[in-house]
Structures are given as C-alpha cells and as structure tokens.
Amino acid sequence: MILKARNLIKTYPKVKVLSDISLSVALGDTIAICGRSGEGKTTLLHILGGLEEPDKGEIEIGGHRLTRSNCPHIRNTQIGFIFQAYNLLEDFTALENVLMPAKIARKATTRQKGLDLLSLVGLEDRADFPAKLLSGGERQRVAIARALCNDPNLILADEPTGNLDRANAKKIGELLISLKKSLILVTHDPDLSALCQKQYVLKEGNLLL
Numbered sequence: 001m002i003l004k005a006r007n008l009i010k011t012y013p014k015v016k017v018l019s020d021i022s023l024s025v026a027l028g029d030t031i032a033i034c035g036r037s038g039e040g041k042t043t044l045l046h047i048l049g050g051l052e053e054p055d056k057g058e059i060e061i062g063g064h065r066l067t068r069s070n071c072p073h074i075r076n077t078q079i080g081f082i083f084q085a086y087n088l089l090e091d092f093t094a095l096e097n098v099l100m101p102a103k104i105a106r107k108a109t110t111r112q113k114g115l116d117l118l119s120l121v122g123l124e125d126r127a128d129f130p131a132k133l134l135s136g137g138e139r140q141r142v143a144i145a146r147a148l149c150n151d152p153n154l155i156l157a158d159e160p161t162g163n164l165d166r167a168n169a170k171k172i173g174e175l176l177i178s179l180k181k182s183l184i185l186v187t188h189d190p191d192l193s194a195l196c197q198k199q200y201v202l203k204e205g206n207l208l209l
C-alpha cells in the first residue's frame with residue numbers, strides 16, 4: 001500500500017469535518033472523491049498529504065507512519081500535491097515553480113527536466129514567464145508539472161481541472177491517469193471521475209464508495 005489512513009477525525013470550531021475515515025490506496029490505484037462544496041474534501045486531502053494534522057487517526061505513506069518529524073521529508077519525496085488554488089510563487093517563472101520541489105528537497109535537477117515537465121502539460125513556450133502573467137488554466141498546468149518534479153509515487157490532486165475548458169480538462173485528466181501513479185483526485189467532473197478505478201463520495205464526514 002502506498003497510503004493507509006485509519007480512523008481519521010477532524011473537527012474545526014463548530015464543524016465536524018471528518019467523522020471516522022479510513023482509506024487504503026495500493027500502488028497504481030486511482031481514486032476519485034467528489035462531494036458538495038464544504039463537505040471537507042480539501043481538508044481530507046491536506047490531512048492525507050501531511051499538510052494538516054488530524055485530531056485523531058493515523059496515516060502511513062509507503063509503509064512509514066507519518067509523524068511530525070518525518071512528515072516534511074515524506075511529503076517531499078513521496079507525494080505530489082496539486083492545490084485547489086495552485087499556490088504558485090507569483091514572481092517566479094513557470095520553470096522555477098516547476099523545479100521548486102527539487103530545490104526544497106535539495107535534490108539535483110536540470111533545466112531540461114523542468115522543460116520536459118512543462119512540455120508534458122503543453123507549456124514549454126511559457127517556461128520563462130513569471131507565474132503572475134499566466135492564465136488560470138496555465139497556472140493549473142504549471143502546478144501539475146510541479147507536482148511531478150520529485151517523481152512522487154502518490155499524487156493528490158484537488159480539483160485539478162476546475163479552471164480548464166472541456167478540451168484541456170480532458171487532456172489533463174488523461175495525462176494524470178496515464179502517469180501510472182497512485183492518484184487521489186478530488187473532482188466535480190463526472191468524466192474525470194469516471195477515468196478513475198474507484199469513486200467515493202464525501203458526505204457528512206464519511207467516505208462512501
């Protein structure tokens with residue numbers, strides 16, 4: 001299993017977001033999670049990826065139980081995160097954004113690797129544009145290329161096609177599936193969800209198959 005989550009509980013003041021969630025993901029599994037706005041999909045994805053701590057429950061990534069001390073390293077080496085709001089560094093170029101995870105992990109990398117990733121998402125001609133000049137869809141694609149920078153085994157994607165037109169959404173969806181990596185995908189798009197092996201709904205704090 002690349003990911004095992006057991007009995008996750010998360011409450012914010014006034015809202016119980018996750019009631020008791022367990023989920024296992026094998027290497028190569030592709031999983032879609034949908035659910036109404038505010039049901040906790042982003043929260044769940046952040047917790048699975050070690051970006052936020054649950055109140056209770058535990059998470060194993062690649063056989064290692066996430067702890068406060070190993071979490072940054074595991075996140076950096078095993079997980080590629082595609083955020084709902086992209087989280088690009090606005091004054092950095094597309095290429096610099098794509099290579100940032102390698103820099104943070106102090107991993108040797110090359111400009112060529114960044115260009116290859118940008119070309120995978122159809123943006124090689126925007127390599128030297130600062131992120132702030134890119135369109136929404138272009139930002140989203142840079143964020144996807146960045147998620148692949150450290151060759152993660154697991155990709156967590158939060159509405160990765162939410163800001164793309166149909167044709168680009170289809171392309172990006174197929175690209176994510178074709179990577180042959182484990183994938184947990186939050187999406188409202190039934191076509192994208194149908195590309196995954198399993199479909200879950202997050203509802204009232206529970207994950208239903």
Ligand SMILES: Nc1ncnc2c1ncn2[C@@H]1O[C@H](COP(=O)(O)OP(=O)(O)OP(=O)(O)O)[C@@H](O)[C@H]1O
Binds near residue numbers: 012015040044
């Ligand atoms: N840090 C926080 N403090 C308090 N409440 C929060 C916090 N983060 C999220 N929430 C609340 O938790 C609930 C779940 O939020 P979340 O962003 O996970 O929903 P979502 O399913 O991703 O929604 P959407 O489809 O709109 O992206 C919401 O009601 C939100 O207001």
Ligand SMILES: [Mg+2]
Binds near residue numbers: 041042043084
């Ligand atoms: Mg969300």
